[in-house]
Amino acid sequence: MNPPILAFFRNDTDKRRWKSDMASIPGIVSIVTEESAHSPFKTICRSVPKPQFILLSASFYPDKGFGITTLIRNLFPGTEILLISPAFEPFPDIALLFRDGIRNLVVVPTSPLPLSQGIGPVDPPLSVAIKSLTADRHERMYACLRQGTTVSEFTLTSSDQKEPLIKHLENTINGKSTEEEFLRQRAALIADEMIENALYGAPRNGDGTRIFRKGERREILPGERIEVRFGFDGENLAIEVSDGWGSLLPEEIIGHLEKNRDRDGLPPTDGGLGLFLIWRFVDHLYVSIAPGRETVVSGQVRLATPGELPEAKGFHMEALRACA
């Protein structure tokens, strides 16, 4: 049996807001901090010394003197925090989250998601985020796909394979509706950016300089590994690209997201636009980094009516420890 999940809310109103979302998640212990975060912590610490992870309401941000993340870090070192933010609230300041070591965010829509066409209700983003957070790295692809969905896997040997692979991905999303066409276009762009990052962004020299120039034709080096996986269950597309470099830094990702999101005008010219676009076009971004060993960038996208993308997006960033 899994250990409980601790969920922290600022007050009763905050807790009520999340009540229906929490109802479907088993093993949650809810804590309302009210005006002081200190006393409930002591009690909870005794009863749940090792929570599975911590759900933290975004109502604590910007932190107005609670210092709740510091307290959580002290009491539960190494435990992941998933910040939950309602879509109607302003997007949390990414720099503050990163300062506090929060690398997991889910933005939850306030209106119920539409029922899918004949294949059952869509999993709400919070459920998908929790499944992704708790799934084993190799099961993550399946966490947001319906059971039995085939996941295709490819190992790249040359940059020439990028276009045929994207074509294959586009063909996997069959159907001629405008929703399917919109998903096909988004999937192609996401795959393009993910593969480009693995081919040209990841390979770096010891001093961090890039080995290959964007767009140049290249063979995969001996010992190098770039894998592409995707699956489509008729409604949800999951896509994942991994490279064997593990050269991406969480600070770098957060920096790119923040810089591109907060800009007022043309995008910065020092890179990172590709990662930002992946984040904006997927429904949920997952990045796992094992320094010097592997970077996995994955995302989930679902059928949607063409139009504006929702502004707010969640992410998970997992930075594993370097090899000893």
Place this chain on the structure above:
Amino acid sequence: METDFRVVVTREGLTEIVQFYGIIDSRAENALRELAGMVNGPNVRCDFNKSGRINSMGIAFLLRFMKQIRDDKSASISIRGLSQVNMILFKMTGIFLLATAEQ
């Protein structure tokens, strides 16, 4: 839809029509750099009806091209024929700060 990038420029009165074909990515760099020298304005219509996917590198080169012809040649730029995703992409990356969308 062809995938290889190319661009064709024609003129209709005071308007130059720039027709984009294929995928716009890092491979479009040289062609887009040369294009800035070929286009004079005063009106430039960029037609993406026959173009495919545009990635972040393609966006960067398009921005550079449009900024150059707007700043150096005072060109008035309009855009047409965008796919659903490319329309979002252009809004998201500020291309419409340099050009207007044709209805």
